[in-house]
Amino acid sequence: MQTELKIPILPRRIVSQQFSDADIERLAQGLADPENRMVEIIGALINVHKNDVCDTREIRVKFKDMQIELAPVNGHINLLCSRVPRDCLYDGRNVIWQSVEHISAVIRDIIFAPKHSCDGDDCRSTNIKKFVEHSGLMYRGERGLVMFTWGGHQVPLDEYNFAKELGYWTALFMPDMENITGCGVGVMKAPFKGAQVAYGKQNSFERFGHRDFIGFSEKKILAAEAPNELVTQLLTFPTIEERMEAFIRASHRGKVHPGGAGTVEEILTMLALLSMPDNKGIPYEFDLVEMGGGVYFKELVEYLDICFGDALDGLYNVHVGTARAYANYVAYQTQHLNTRYLWNDDLVFDPRIQEPFEVTFESMEGLDLSRDQEAFSLLINLRRFFSGVVHLTVKDPDMLDSWGDDRPLIKGDKNILAATDQLVRKLAKQGRIHPSKSNKPAYRIE
Missing domain, CATH: 3.30.1850.10 (MoCo carrier protein-like)
Incomplete structure (x- = not known):
């Protein structure tokens, strides 16, 4: 009807x-x-x-x-x-x-997005900042800690409850803090649910004014991951690259819960940014957080070690334990962190992090996953590979179906290819990747 x-x-x-x-x-x-x-x-x-x-x-x-x-x-x-x-x-x-x-x-x-004031790599960050300013998000006076949370859309109940509990404890310890998530369900909703209860217990709304539940989405993914009903500030970016840059610049620190190919894409983007010499010395904590007994990030770190050896050491922290212990750790560190400004202009974004990756059969086959390149370039190419998996399984599955049984051949180092394929298949088996009609991967390796 x-x-x-x-x-x-x-x-x-x-x-x-x-x-x-x-x-x-x-x-x-x-x-x-x-x-x-x-x-x-x-x-x-x-x-x-x-x-x-x-x-x-x-x-x-x-x-x-x-x-x-x-x-x-x-x-x-x-x-x-x-x-x-x-x-x-x-x-x-x-x-x-x-x-x-x-x-x-x-x-x-x-429809009413601000027009870009200039073109070129140097202007991309400026235009993203103007986009966020246009939403009114940056004009609300003093703020406490703002932390982004990445993680899966489809997650088991125990992972959802852990993310919700963590949102509760961090907001209880720091009632002036706010969260930014991808705005959908699963891990993107859980921190808001937990923080909502903690804000009430701490009279946060009366003591600190309005607390936003901030959701960052992207035009091509919005229909598949529609914003949850707790989001009070929704921003929809034109590209995934602009969305991820805004996540990072509009937060003081970031944490990641287990997720699918999109979560791996986000982690690789952040590691590429933190690995840049221009960003050494800029305080920005990046945490991979999981409940006690979890092995998701242990296995992900093993994957990163296969691909990069020790090149990424010191760029991230792994926390496996209770939600309260992690929240206490963040609250202690925040005492020494300047949270006055919302937008981080100090971080330098290489154009290769900002350039939109247009997913096609040819662009997927053009990816280079070999060891014969610097770690930064491999991070970018791996990030684009996982971006392609997300595009073909979530944003535009019709493109994948149009290829029939054919799949783009991914080229590179044998061990990296095998480890990447194993990771994707593991995520699919855990229900973290949307299956295609044929239930085949979105790529092939030899």
Whole structure:
């Protein structure tokens, strides 16, 4: 069954307090542009059962009949959505209010994104900063510790509960802190759930003002990993590279829980950044955190050792134990950390970290996973390999299916290829990678 739905667009999230005629025209054009995928994205945002969806094709099929047009009412602008599946609405008639907030935030970031002030490698970081400023995230006075959390979308219950407990203890010890996650479910939701309880116990909202639950997403992944309902500040970046740079620059430190190919991609990106000589001496703690008895990061470190030997030593910390012990460790270290400024301009990003990797059959076959290169270059190529796996299994699985039984041949060092293939297969076996229709990997090695 289908119904009609009116969704108010919130000017305070997008432009100012009122839309001009030019804004309305820009909005109409942006909604109609197929490159923006607004029907698919809005469908994912209003789908109350978003936890059940991890494939953009499911959203595309479910909302294939939905149409969206602008409907001005008494000076306000609404989205008039027709042919909306009733089962995506919590009562068959309405959306939850947080979905309304998220839709306006997505319109701001996709249709009303600030224009790039310049081109070239030197300007990429400046443009990302302007993008974040445009959201209003950076203009809220003093902050305490801001920590990003990376980890899996699909995780076992015990891992979810550990991430939630860790969010609780860190917010209890540091009630002025805030979290940034990938905004979806699993590990991306758990820290917010834990912190929400801790903030209440510490009267954090009264003592320190509003505490944001910050979610960073990306245009191509949003429909498969729609934001959870706790996110109060949603930003949707044009590319995964811009999203990851913003994660790092908008945080004072970072931690990672177990996850899939996307989590490995993020870890490799961070290690590439920290390995740069220009960033030596800049304080930035990067922690791989797991509950006691876990072996995920032990096995990942073994993989890194096969690929890099001791070249990455000292760039990360592994914590396996209780959530309270890790939270106590972070709280102690934060006493000596300057958290006054939210945006870290000191870190230097090599253009190879920032350049978008366009996934194609040819670009995957062009990756070099040999040892005949510096560690930084191998980190970049491995990161692009895992980015390709994410793209083909989450963002655009139709591309993978279009190749039939053929797969791009990945070339490189025999031991690195074997270890990488073993890691991917292990993640798939653990349910951390979305399976393809043929249940074959997104690549082949010889």
